Amino acid sequence: AGPTVPPSPEEAEELRAMYWRHVASPVPQRFGGQSGRTLPHDGLTEVLxxxxxxVPQLLSEAECAALVEFGEAFGLEPAQEASGVQGLRxxxxxxxxxxxxxxxxxxxxLPETLLQAVEAARPHTAVRGVHPNWRIARYDQGDAFPAHYDQADCLTVQGGHGKERFxxxxxxxxxxxxxxxxxxxxTRFWPTGKCDDTAVDVELPCGHALVFEQRxxxxxxxxxxxGVKHIAQVGILRGAPRGLASAPSVFRVGPGVAPR
Structure with a gap:
């Protein structure tokens, strides 16, 4: 296959227009909210x-309120230019x-049913908890994070038998x-990687968690x-296979989306 040819300015503008028309329209598959499938308060719900x-009620309402207060006191900042998402998020x-x-x-x-599902999706490693580096975010009126793929994080821990990477x-x-x-x-997902009618929307109740694959x-x-929405976000860690290091993870935006 030859090199990818970037779209012309006209094609790029049409892609952007198509994307924004798509996100402005409701999708047929919805979880939570007034018009979506009910999210139970016990048991795992498979979205994709x-x-x-x-995951229902991972944090209590009091814990959520305390975390919002903590995040606001710590300091919330807009996207920085060096992050590659300025003008996007x-x-x-x-x-x-x-x-x-x-x-x-x-x-x-994290319930055992989730751990089993996550490990089945990415076999040969075990879940080792969550990363200590968290992101607490606030979405004010009009705020959004257009189509993108999440990056992966890594963590190196010094143990009794040397360093171990997750x-x-x-x-x-x-x-x-x-x-x-x-x-x-x-949160809208596009399982095909295209802004099409396979899209799924998820609206979480307070304290519920959404778990999804990165990259x-x-x-x-x-x-x-x-109104105002607050979330907390972190990566679920896995033990890397011995002798294998993950390739660097690079932030990628979705089709029709580009930092302005």
Missing amino acids: PGRAWV TSKRTTNLCHPGLAALVGPR DSSHTLLISLSHRSAFDGGA GLLHAGLAVRS
Whole structure:
């Protein structure tokens, strides 16, 4: 195969127009919210087979409120130019927040059914908890994070038998806000990698978590139409196969989306 030919300015503009028309339209598959499938308060909900799940009530309402207060006090910043997403992500979030205590709280609460599903999706490694580096984000009215692929994170731990490396394979995203506090702001998935009618929207109740694969699953945080939405996000860690290091992970935007 030859090199990829970049689209012309006219083609790029049409892709952008198609993308924004798509995200402005409702999709037939919805989980949560007033018009979507009910998300139970017990048991795992599979959103995309082998790729995305909802975990009910991972944090209590009081824990969510405390985490929002903590994140706001720590400081929430807009995207920086060096990150490659300036002009794309408009939410504000923490930078360089290392919170091992939160990782130690959340990791053991991940249900066994989720661990089995995640390990089946990426065999030959075991889930080793969650990364201590967290992102707490606030979406004000109009804020969004257009189509992109999540990057993977790694962690090197010094143990009794030397250094051990862990790599994240899935994103854990926890809703910290009541649905009554904002309108819009669903997470939209495109399992085919294209903005088509396979899209699925997920609206999480407060304290529920969305778990989905990194790198290969195109998704977006749709715009908040009114109110304010807070989330917490972290990577689920896996033990890397011996002698194998993951390739560097590079931030990628979705089709029809480009930083402005």
